Amino acid sequence: MIFKQLAHLPIIFKVDENILDQIGAILRQHNLSFGSILVLSGSSFSEQISQRLIANFDKRECKHEVVQNNSTQEVQRLRNIIQSHRFDLLIAVGGGKVLDTVKRLSLLTSINHLSIPTIISNDGLISPIAVLTNEQGKTESLPATMPMGVIIDLDVVNRAPIKFMRAAAGDILSNISATHDWVIANKKQREPINDIAYELSRSSASGLINFSDTNFQNKAFIRQIIYGQVNSGLAMSLAGTSRPCSGSEHLLSHAIDHLGYSEDLLHGIQVGTLSLFCLFLQKKLKKVHLEYAKKTDIPLLPNDLNAKIENQLSEIFELGKSIRVGRYTILDEISNEEFLDEYEKYRSHISSTI
Ligand SMILES: [Zn+2]
Structure with a gap:
């Protein structure tokens, strides 16, 4: 069957060990066949992975292109290449930049794509x-197409430096503070809550926080992190907004990015730390959250991310509050002075629990 309709949700989803060489077989199992495939990857590790992948297909039906960067100009360059051939499937192999570029290309060319991440x-x-x-x-969030399939080879993603998986484990903490903010916005601003999206977001966080063996060598834990991230993505797609996974902690994180204090910091680690503080602001911080952060090596204090942060708290608060108009959170419920006061209380709370 030639699959022509653009995917709204992935129809193929596989996470397993050593499945990179079975991708052709997985497509056939789903009765899918493609005449001409373009594989897009980064230029280092993901290029090696894409060469291994191409060996699964008939060379005549499979071409390869390197994605140089995730700029809109690069999207235009690749779009011209795609439109001059008759490709009927795009395969993205790489990290977030490659995956995002191909998601956008998929929308612009109306060609379905498979995502094969090399980093989570x-x-x-x-x-x-x-x-x-x-x-x-400047960074822009643009509309894109969902992948028609996501195939994650655990042996491939485990070869990436461990800090990436730690960041993914940290990003999930934001689901808890973000859903608390959603409830606040619902009470104060009558913002509607999509209960399925809310539950998906919450359960993906609690599945990880209550996981018995939070060890990055444990493949069952890695699988749980991946499922957590996928369910978070589905929650946002269902809600039609990033609300289920992005609240006050993301607003403060964007302010820190904007002020230039997040150099070399991974997004997931930064928001993980900020979530703990936002949960404290919301009076929802529990011991289990701090225990999880300690086990996954997420710093407890924003100052441990970058020592400059503590001197700019006032600015970070004001900027965070204004950065996204209409996203009502705990930050709208407190004054700048209260924010600074709460930070001091949080600091002593953390030093008394360590
Ligand atoms: Zn995030």
Whole structure:
């Protein structure tokens, strides 16, 4: 069967060990066949992985292109290549930048794509949003197409440095503070809550936080992190907004990015730390959250992310509050002075629990 309709949700989803060489067989099991495939990857590790993948297909039906960067100009260059051939499937092999570029290309060319991540580090894996840099060098979130399939080879993602998996484990903490913010917005602003999206987001966080063996060498834990990130992406797609997984902790994180204090910090680690503080602001911080952060090596204090953060708390608060108009959170319920006061209380709470 030639699958022509653009996917709204992935129809193929596989997470397993050593499945990279079975991708052709997985497509056949789903009765899918493609005449001309373009594999897009990064230029280092993911290029090696894509060469291994191409060996699964007839060479005449499979071409390869390197994605140089995730800019809108690069999207245009690749779009021209795609439109001059008759490709009927795109396969993205790589990290977030490659996956986002291909998601956007998929929308612009109306050609379905498969995602084969080589790194798991946040919840952008399954979402109809692509984060790209525009001609002015600024980051933009643009509409994109969901992958028709996601295939995750555990042996491949485990070869990436462990900090990426730690970041993915940290990003999930934001689901808890974000859903508390959603409840606040519902009470104060009558913002509707999609209960399925809410539950998906919450359960993916609790599945990880209550996991018995939170060890990055444990494949069952790695699988749980991946499922957590995928369910977070599905929650956002169902809600039609990032609300289920993005609240006050993401607003503060964006402010820190904007002020230039997040150099070399991975998004998931940054929001994980900020979630703990936002849960404290919401009076929802529990021992189990702190225990989870300690076990996954997520810093407890924002100051441990970057020592400059504590001197700029006032600015971070004001900027965070104004950065996304309409996203009502705990930050709208307190004054700048209260925020600084609460930070001091949080600091002593943490030093008394360590
Ligand atoms: Zn995030």
